Amino acid sequence: MSLSEFDLIDHYFKRSCKAENNGVSIGIGDDCAVLDVPDGYQLAVTTDSLVCDIHFFADVDPYRLGYKSLAVNLSDLAAMGALPKWISLAITLPENLLAANNSDWLAEFSRGFFELADKYNVQLVGGDTTKGPLSITVSVKGIVPRGLALQRSTAQAGDLICVSGSLGSGALGLACRLNECIPENRQYFIDALELTEPRIELGILLRSLASSCMDISDGLTQDLKHILKSSSCSARLDIDKLPLADFMHQEIQSGSISEHQAEQYALTGGDDYELLFTISEAKLEQLNQLIEKSKVKNAAVSVIGSVMQPQLPLVQLFKDNKAVYFSLQGWDHFKGQN
Amino acid sequence: MSLSEFDLIDHYFKRSCKAENNGVSIGIGDDCAVLDVPDGYQLAVTTDSLVCDIHFFADVDPYRLGYKSLAVNLSDLAAMGALPKWISLAITLPENLLAANNSDWLAEFSRGFFELADKYNVQLVGGDTTKGPLSITVSVKGIVPRGLALQRSTAQAGDLICVSGSLGSGALGLACRLNECIPENRQYFIDALELTEPRIELGILLRSLASSCMDISDGLTQDLKHILKSSSCSARLDIDKLPLADFMHQEIQSGSISEHQAEQYALTGGDDYELLFTISEAKLEQLNQLIEKSKVKNAAVSVIGSVMQPQLPLVQLFKDNKAVYFSLQGWDHFKGQN
Numbered sequence: 001m002s003l004s005e006f007d008l009i010d011h012y013f014k015r016s017c018k019a020e021n022n023g024v025s026i027g028i029g030d031d032c033a034v035l036d037v038p039d040g041y042q043l044a045v046t047t048d049s050l051v052c053d054i055h056f057f058a059d060v061d062p063y064r065l066g067y068k069s070l071a072v073n074l075s076d077l078a079a080m081g082a083l084p085k086w087i088s089l090a091i092t093l094p095e096n097l098l099a100a101n102n103s104d105w106l107a108e109f110s111r112g113f114f115e116l117a118d119k120y121n122v123q124l125v126g127g128d129t130t131k132g133p134l135s136i137t138v139s140v141k142g143i144v145p146r147g148l149a150l151q152r153s154t155a156q157a158g159d160l161i162c163v164s165g166s167l168g169s170g171a172l173g174l175a176c177r178l179n180e181c182i183p184e185n186r187q188y189f190i191d192a193l194e195l196t197e198p199r200i201e202l203g204i205l206l207r208s209l210a211s212s213c214m215d216i217s218d219g220l221t222q223d224l225k226h227i228l229k230s231s232s233c234s235a236r237l238d239i240d241k242l243p244l245a246d247f248m249h250q251e252i253q254s255g256s257i258s259e260h261q262a263e264q265y266a267l268t269g270g271d272d273y274e275l276l277f278t279i280s281e282a283k284l285e286q287l288n289q290l291i292e293k294s295k296v297k298n299a300a301v302s303v304i305g306s307v308m309q310p311q312l313p314l315v316q317l318f319k320d321n322k323a324v325y326f327s328l329q330g331w332d333h334f335k336g337q338n
Numbered sequence: 339m340s341l342s343e344f345d346l347i348d349h350y351f352k353r354s355c356k357a358e359n360n361g362v363s364i365g366i367g368d369d370c371a372v373l374d375v376p377d378g379y380q381l382a383v384t385t386d387s388l389v390c391d392i393h394f395f396a397d398v399d400p401y402r403l404g405y406k407s408l409a410v411n412l413s414d415l416a417a418m419g420a421l422p423k424w425i426s427l428a429i430t431l432p433e434n435l436l437a438a439n440n441s442d443w444l445a446e447f448s449r450g451f452f453e454l455a456d457k458y459n460v461q462l463v464g465g466d467t468t469k470g471p472l473s474i475t476v477s478v479k480g481i482v483p484r485g486l487a488l489q490r491s492t493a494q495a496g497d498l499i500c501v502s503g504s505l506g507s508g509a510l511g512l513a514c515r516l517n518e519c520i521p522e523n524r525q526y527f528i529d530a531l532e533l534t535e536p537r538i539e540l541g542i543l544l545r546s547l548a549s550s551c552m553d554i555s556d557g558l559t560q561d562l563k564h565i566l567k568s569s570s571c572s573a574r575l576d577i578d579k580l581p582l583a584d585f586m587h588q589e590i591q592s593g594s595i596s597e598h599q600a601e602q603y604a605l606t607g608g609d610d611y612e613l614l615f616t617i618s619e620a621k622l623e624q625l626n627q628l629i630e631k632s633k634v635k636n637a638a639v640s641v642i643g644s645v646m647q648p649q650l651p652l653v654q655l656f657k658d659n660k661a662v663y664f665s666l667q668g669w670d671h672f673k674g675q676n
Contacts, residue, residue, distance in 0.1 A: 025380055026487060029568070031417040031552050032382040032480075037375040042363055044370040047426040047477060051470035067624045079369040085432065088385040090428075090475045114470045125383065132389035135472035139385060141479075142370075149364060149372045214369050230367070 006057075012110045012123055013089065022085055022123045033125035035086055041143040042074060044082035052134040057177065058077050062105045065136070066112030071196040072217065073140040074144070075273040078203035079215040082142035083148040084120055089127035090137040098131065099256070108243070114267040120200055150206060150213035150277070155231035159211050159278040161305040164199050165218060166245040168262055171269020182227050183256040185247040196273040201296040206277055213277035220267040221315050222274055228307075228314050237305040239319040242266040267317075267326060278307050350448045351427065351462055360423055360461045371463035373424055377585050379481040380421035388413050390472040395515065400443045401472070403530040404450030409534040410555065411478040411613040412458060415543035416565075417553040419488040420480035422458055427451070427465035428475040436465040436469065458538055488544060488551035488615070493569035497549050499614035499643040502537050503584040505558060506600055509607020521594040523585040530583070539634040544615055547625050551615040557606040561614055566652050575643040575658040577664070580604040605655075605664060616645050 013028065021034035026277050050069050051059055070087065077084045097105045117124065122140065142203070173193030175181040183189060199215075206213055212231060216223050228235055244262055251257050252311075280285065284303070291299045308316075317324050351366065362375035375381050388407050390396055408425065415422045435443045455462065460478065494503075511531030513519040521527060537553075544551055550569060554561050559575070566573055582600055589595050617625065622641070629637045646654075655662050 025487060031414040032384040032420060032487070033420065035381040036384065036481065037381055038482075039377055043373040043375055043381060043479075045373065045424070045426060045479065046370040047428050047465050047475075049430060049466045049468045049475065051430055051468045054468055056471050074370040080372065082370065086383070088383060088477055090385050090477075092387060092389055092473060111410045127385050128387045128475070130387045130389045130392055130473075132392050132473060135430060135468075135470060135473060137385075137387065137466070137475040139426055139428075139477045139540045141381075141383065144372065146374075149370070151364060152368050200477050 013127070016116065017073060022121065024086065024123055027123070027125050033088070034087065035125065035141070035284045037143055039145055042149065044077055044080045044144050044149060045138065045139065046073050046076035047139040049135060049137040052059050058134070058288070061194070062108040063112035066109040067116050068194055069136040069138050070113055070116045070140070070197060071198050073138045074116070074122070074198035074200060075196065075215040075217070076221050077140055077336055078199045079150065079213050080142075080144060081148060081203045081207035081213070082144040083204065084122045084142040084200065084249045086123055086125045086141045088126060090129045090130075091127070092132040092135045094134055095131065096207065097134065112172060125306045140172050145207070148207045150203070150210055152212055152214050152227045153230035153277040154272065155212040155227050155233050155307050157233055157307050157309045158278075159280055159307040160284055160303045160305060161224070161235060161237065161301050162277050162279060162284065162301050163216070163243065164202055164264040164275040164299060165272075165299055166243045167216070167272050167274060168242075168248060168265030168269050169193075169245045169275070170196070170271030171265035172251075172257070174269070174271060181257060183251045185250065186252055188245075193271055196271070197223070198273065199275045199299070199324070201294070202275055205287060205290050205296065205299070206275070210277040210279045213275060214299040216272040216274050216276050218270050220272070220276065221267050225314055227276070227278065227334040232310050234278055234308045234311045234314050234316070235305055236316050236318060239263050239267070239324065240319055241302060241304045243300070243302040243304070264326070281299075339483050339535065344345045345585065350444050351465070361463055362458065362463055365461070365463050371424065371426070373463065373479070375481055378484055379483050380487065381417055382418045382480045382482050382487060383477065384411050384414035385475065385477040385673070386414070386635050387473060387475040392436030393637070396472070396649050398448040398530070401484065402452035404447035405454050406532055406534060407474040407476050408451055408454045408478070409536050410462070411476045412454070412536035412538060413534065413553040415471070415478055415480040417481075417488065417551050418482060419486060419541045419545035419551070420482040422460045422480040422513075422538065424454060424461055424463045424479045426477040427462060428468075429465070430468045430470040430473045432472055433469065435472065443673060451465060457502060467479055483545070485646065486545045488541070488548055489569035490550055490552050490565045493550035493565050493571050493616040493645050494618075495571055495645050495647045497618055498641045499562070499573055499575065499644040499645060500615050500622065500639050500641050501554070501581065502540050502613045502616060502637060502639055503610075504581045504586070505554070505610050506580075506584045506607050507531075508534070508587060508609030508611070509603040510586065512607070512609060519595060521589045522590065522592055526583075526585045531609055534609070535614045537637070539632070540613055540637045543625060543628050543632065543634065544613070544639070547621040548615040548617045554610040554612050554614050556608050556616065558599070558610070559605050564615070564650055565616065569645075572646045572649045572652050572654070573643055574646055574656060577601050577605070577655055579640060581638070581640040581642070602664070619658045
């Protein structure tokens with residue numbers, strides 16, 4: 001016996017709400033959700049689909065899938081400096097996952113999903129459940145003070161280029177999953193891939209400081225090019241300044257991966273979901289003071305280059321202050337490596 | 339050669355915008371869209387997925403699929419009395435539809451999609467394109483004056499039960515598609531199934547008049563039960579008052595289908611996307627005057643029954659004022675006929 005669509009929604013997703021004062025006038029169970037955007041704020045909206053065999057493996061841990069399907073969307077809101085508030089979830093499930101003997105799958109999926117939702121006080125307000133090949137489309141809505149949304153198109157020559165956290169761990173995690181690599185700290189990198197931490201607090205701090213911002217989903221250089229093209233600038237990147245996780249340094253030291261491979265992951269690997277932003281030197285100082293004061297966890301920021309006047313190539317790479325060449329290809333789900 | 343994700347978005351969906359004054363501060367091309375909800379209004383949000391082989395046939399005309407994937411969402415906004423404003427579109431496409439020699443498919447899909455979007459001045463503000471089994475998830479956002487959203491849970495015993503337009507044509511269209519039936523006006527019923535007209539203008543007129551409202555997607559009685567359960571009421575439905583299309587009457591007269599079959603389609607067939615609402619007798623008079631004055635097209639409203647005190651069965655059927663029995667099953671995508 002299969003659960004009906006209505007049973008499903010009730011059982012797993014129409015739970016008593018943990019989010020508070022969230023401006024939900026009408027939630028799950030009507031034709032639409034009705035929501036209050038406070039005066040002086042704008043609505044920020046993002047939508048991302050995760051499709052089985054493209055974005056995740058069929059045998060993925062459902063807890064981690066639930067978590068990540070929300071995390072990638074929260075990351076987009078972080079990149080705008082927006083505060084996430086409301087989620088719509090469209091989930092398409094194959095027969096075998098709907099079977100009663102597989103009810104653990106949905107229970108685990110929703111556990112991962114709501115763990116992250118609760119952490120950021122974000123409320124599920126609606127969605128759709130359908131039968132078919134496994135895929136998840138999450139749309140998150142947030143709010144941002146009018147005129148303060150961080151954009152991609154507003155970088156200025158002379159700004160510094162910064163990233164949050166560390167780079168390349170998600171890509172190494174994917175290499176682990178594909179059995180292309182067996183590092184000593186395998187689980188750490190798989191966690192970096194699957195339990196991404198959206199940089200919500202940092203995005204909010206960046207609101208009136210960064211000149212442009214986006215999140216890194218397709219790889220640093222690929223994503224940086226979006227900023228550069230839409231801002232009509234070019235960039236210098238210093239490879240030796242790319243922040244690598246301590247565990248990544250360990251892997252290099254132990255010989256599990258080469259330094260070159262680690263740099264390649266950091267430059268072009270997807271799935272980092274760190275914030276990539278441009279900022280003036282003076283404002284970076286203010287930012288660092290704010291980070292110190294607000295005690296935002298994991299908000300470490302690294303300067304990795306600078307924005308320059310428009311020229312080709314769009315991204316010039318340096319190592320130890322010498323120009324170097326690296327193949328700079330990002331990930332495009334349609335073309336594969338492009 | 340396949341189109342890349344970025345090419346796709348640019349080519350088919352990032353067109354110059356025809357919608358005007360739509361409160362789009364940041365549109366397609368950044369991490370999020372940033373939108374202005376006017377003061378005094380609330381945000382109404384709905385999300386619906388259409389999955390190949392579940393909601394449409396693999397050989398569906400892409401123009402009609404593009405049209406309908408938006409129409410079913412606009413219908414949800416109509417049911418809230420909301421004015422649609424913004425769309426997010428997540429589309430998952432298999433390899434063969436991405437192939438260059440199949441570029442007509444996406445061109446036709448977007449033509450159908452934008453034809454309806456332009457008609458209601460609704461703007462595509464973002465989304466996601468991925469590779470995988472064909473499915474479409476549309477999320478539409480609209481606005482409604484604070485406190486005026488039409489709900490399901492507010493029907494009152496004594497109210498009249500009304501529907502817009504006619505019922506059962508979509509279900510007969512599906513029967514045509516499944517070759518279960520060959521009516522004389524086959525194309526009319528297939529059009530009713532595939533080129534649904536969302537009742538946006540009527541929903542707006544109903545805002546301060548109807549006591550409850552929803553749209554009919556799963557079948558009249560199935561959907562009416564949602565209103566009755568959430569409002570703690572029951573209902574009397576008069577089968578002989580169900581509005582059938584003129585073409586449906588013709589099919590009955592010519593013997594292509596029986597009267598009983600037509601009534602069954604009207605009572606339990608899905609895909610009508612008409613508005614089902616409850617309203618007091620006095621307010622129905624006001625509504626009819628408003629409809630007359632505003633010259634809203636196709637806003638014909640029929641009284642089909644009345645709301646009663648809670649009792650079982652939830653829905654009592656009458657024909658020529660005599661109680662009758664009918665199998666009243668609606669459509670659930672998970673269970674099939676349930």
